[in-house]
Amino acid sequence: MTDTGSPETASDTSSDAQEGTWANTLAAVEQRAQTDIGRRAMRARAAVATSLAGGRTVISRLSSMPPLTLRQTGPQTVYLVSTAAGPLGGDRLDLDLDIAPGTSLEVGSVAGTLVLPGSGESVMAISARVGAGAALRFAPQPTVLAAGCAHRLVVRLTLAAGARAFWREEIVFGRYGEAPGRCHARFDATYDGRPLLRQEYTVGGPAIDASPAVYGDARCIGTTLITPPPATPPVVTPSEAASEAVVAEGVAVLPLAGPGVLVSALATDAVALRRRLEWGEGIALGSLAGAARPT
Amino acid sequence: MGANHDDHHHAPAHHGRALRLGVGGPVGSGKTALVAALCRTLGGSLRLGVVTNDIYTTEDADFLRRAGVLDQERILAVETGCCPHTAIRDDIAANLDAVETLEDRFGPLDLVIVESGGDNLTATFSRGLADRQIFVLDVSGGDKVPRKGGPGVTSADLLVINKIDLAPLVDADLDVMARDAAAVRGDRPVLFTSIRQDPSASAVAAWVSEQALSWPHEPVSAA
Amino acid sequence: MAVNPALLLLTDSRLPAGGHAHSGGTEQAIATGTVHDLASLAAFLRGRLHTSGHVAAALAAAACALGEESSRTGACAQPWPEALGASRAEALGTSPTRSEALGALWILLDAEADARTASPAQRAASRTQGRLLLRVARRLWPSPTLDDLTAGPDLRCPGALDDLALAVPNPHHPIALGAAAHAAGASPEDAALAAAYHAITGPATAAVRLLGLDPVAVHGLLADLTPDLATTASDATPYSRPWAELPARSAPALDLLAERHAGAKVRLFVS
Incomplete structure (x- = not known):
């Protein structure tokens, strides 16, 4: 393990601007929430698929x-x-992403997702399949858990051998000064049919959330899974040798047992969370760039 | 017990593996200096490995590595979770694992030395971990220590009384120490030394060498 | 249900399997100040039990169940590939030996533990403890010899520990614990309970040593957690294959603590 500087000192100049943008975004979302509250539960399904045409996505x-x-x-x-x-x-939203072999897709979001209470549990289910030699970047704005919400987030990321992914998740425990509702997030990633990363986060049980073993005094959690270029052979043999991890205040860059790196961050606010994640992502991408690239 | 197992910790005198020598004793008595001296003196004739059990940090292992008495990879450090005596007596798993790791990597070896973290007079090595053990005292602890006995003093295969050059300064009577030790140890040997004055710890090294050479294992390499 | 006496042995802190030198992040939590007294230790232990302890319990139960399954099936070679999924069954060929097929299952279960342990330092600590436990358990509960097997149908596995050791010499600790529990005649729920208990007792003891807390007060915290131990064990047990669905509760603070500890210059505990 090495300690490579601190994300706190890096790129601090833009944080005020970021904070402003973030506040505006949240205000807009909340305004819409006020007008829409009380609507009926919705079921929606959205999908994106890519294909290769003339060598292009x-x-x-x-x-x-x-x-x-x-x-x-x-x-x-x-x-x-x-x-x-x-x-x-009560809402049930499904998003399907199908990235054909050899193609690329980037998915973002205009605003954060504000999860609100209603009748029953809200569910957001995202399923993504990334083909051989394909690349997916998934980096939406954070999910904010408003007071009283009951949310389930289910992500299934299926990577073919040689697929590349950059997958960021950020969860914010309530709006400013607000105690969050409940949330259960489950993330499952497989690579070439083998388990790569399986994680569950539960929010909303104060005794567990505030544990110094779990989130401590953090109010935001974030992870970014980055899988390496196809030239890096997957490690499948269980080995005791721990690959080099990098850790700084509130963020760790964790090489997984399989082919990938997880950046995991905790912070007291969304701006600091993003800064920490981006710092870790930089480390992870830098180290991955050092690996042999496909020609 | 399972006859169908090839686990080699069943027999106390297993043929084919190195002699395992425990070196224990109170803090500051000179265990690490003795281990360094043994490596220096025996490193040319015996194939060696060393496991250290620092109480805190890897200071002893680092000292040995810096001393250059042994190839760095042949020194492994084991953390003991505040309980050095547990790691050599009650739960020897981590130490056994380290010993086997050394034998797997560098074997066959003739001698693996396990240095315990500095502890009290009751700390002795389990026979499951050490085939022979040396207990190291020094004169500055007072000449009454051998008389007080304790399992380390009474049952170690070799009792080493170190820093005899300091005896006049701390008013320690070496004759008293020898007599008291003999009274509780019977025929088991006691050696007086000053590693500062004799950096090769020649008498102790001779005893260790004899133990290693008479240990039934693969022949010592013609080094 | 009567307590299985073997369970007492498996969970005893005196079991000579190297556990005494692991604090499970406690040493680093104390170093960084987030654990500093009884109340913060209580919160730490509770969080640890409900996250990594819960996952360990489920993995141990699954390992114990795999041991049971392997012994029930006896020498039969055929039922395994289907459980592995098509791609791995294909890799094994059309008629894998029982040992090959079982080995593939132990490797898969171990990989499920890997996928739930993002921190390399935690994976290393888990595998070290697993290897030491496996070695001890193989001596305590050796595989029945041929004579034992002819004595009649025996629910004890004819070598779950040996199967595991052959396939994964350094298994994750919960996998070794589950296999050992089975070899000792314990049930998957017993194995889950042992894993949950292990997740908090070592850290509690470490805190007693490092903070000089009143050991009775710390044992009081453990006593307070006994209902949680019971629910953790029963919640973690009903899972069967596919193992993909096993719990995966993460504890990001534990990951950070584990990596900080691995890089610390001064430390008393391995983890």
Whole structure:
């Protein structure tokens, strides 16, 4: 393990600007929430699929259903644009991503997701399949757990051998000064049919959340899974030798047993969380770039 | 017990593996200096490995590595979770694992020395870990220590009384120590030494060498 | 249900399997100040039990169940590949030996533990403890010899520990614990309970040593957690294959503590 500086000292200049943007975003989301609250539960399914045409990625399928609306903003880029508040309790939203072999897709979101209470549990289920030689970057804005919400987030990431992924998740425990509702997030990633990363986060049980073993005094958690270029052979033999991890205040860059690195961060606010994650992502991508690249 | 196992900790005198020598004794009595001296003196004739049990940090292992008495990879440090005596007596698993790791990596070896963390007079090595053990005292602890006995003093295969050059300064009577030790130890040997004055610890090294050479294992290499 | 006496042996801190030198992040939590008194230790232990302890319990139960399954099936070679999934069954060929097929299952279960342990330092600590436990357990509960097996149907595995050791010499600790529990005649729920208990007792003892806390007060914290131990064990037990669905509760603070500890210049405990 090495200690490579601190994310706190890096790129601090933009934090005020970031904070402003973040506050505006949240205000907009909340405003929409006020107008939409009390609507009926929704079930929606959205999907994106890519295919290879003449050696280039084309987005061959883009289907949306309110409140899950997708907009193509570039040849390989899609943004999630929420067209209603929520999810609210009772909503069930499904997002399917199918990245064909050899293609690339980037998914972002215009605003954070504010999870609100309603009748029953809200569910956001994301399923992504990334083919051989394909690349997926998934980096939406954070999910904010408003007071009283009951949310389930289910992510299934299926990577073919030689697939590359950058997958960021950020969860914020309530709006400013607000105690969060409940959330159960489950993330499962497999690589070439083998388990790569399985994680569950539960939020909303104060005795567990505040444990110095779990989140401590953090109010935001974030992870980024980065899988290496195809030239890096997957490690499948159980080995005791721990690969080099890097750790700094509130963030660790953790080489997984399989082919990938997890950046894991904790912070007291969303801006610090993003800063820590980005620092760790830089370390992870730097170390991955050092590995042999495909020619 | 399982006859179908090849686990080699069943027999106290297993043929084919190195002699395991425990070196124990109170803090500051000179265990690490003795281990360094043994490596220096025996390193040319015996194939060696060393396991240290620092109480805190890897200071002893680092000292030995810096002393350059042995190839660095042949020195492994084991953490003992505040309980050095547990690691050599009640739960020897981590030490056995380290010993076997050395034998796997560098074997066949003639001698593996396990140095315990500095502890009290009751700390002795389990026979499951050490085939022979040396207990190291020094004169500055007072000439009454051998008389007080304790399992380390009474049952160690060799009792080493170190720092005899300091005896006049601390008013320690070496004759008293020899007599008291003999009274509780019977025929088991006691050696007086000053590793500062004799950096090769020649008498102790001779005893260790004899133990290692008479241990039934693969022949010593013609080094 | 009567307590299985072997369970007492497996969970005894005096079991000579190297556990006394692991603090499970406690030493580093004390070094960074987040654990400093009884109340913060209580919160630490509770969080540890409900995250990594819960996962360990489920993995141990699954390992114990695999041991049971392997002994029930006896010498039968065929039922295994289907459980592995098509790709691995294919890799094994059309008629793997029982040992090959079982080995593939132990490797898969061990890989499920890997996928739930993002921190390399925690993986290393788990595998070290698993290896030491496996060695001890193989001596305490050796595989029945041929004579024992002819005595009649025996639910004890004819060599779950040997199967595991052959396939994964350095298994994750919960996997070794589950296999050992089975070899000792214990049930998956027993194995889960042992794993949950192990997740908090070592850290509690470490805190007594490092903070000089009143050992009776610390044992009081453990006593307070006994209902949680019971629910953890029963919640962690009903899972069967596919193992993908086993719990995976993460504790990001433990990951950070483990990596900081691995890089610390001064430390008393291995983990």
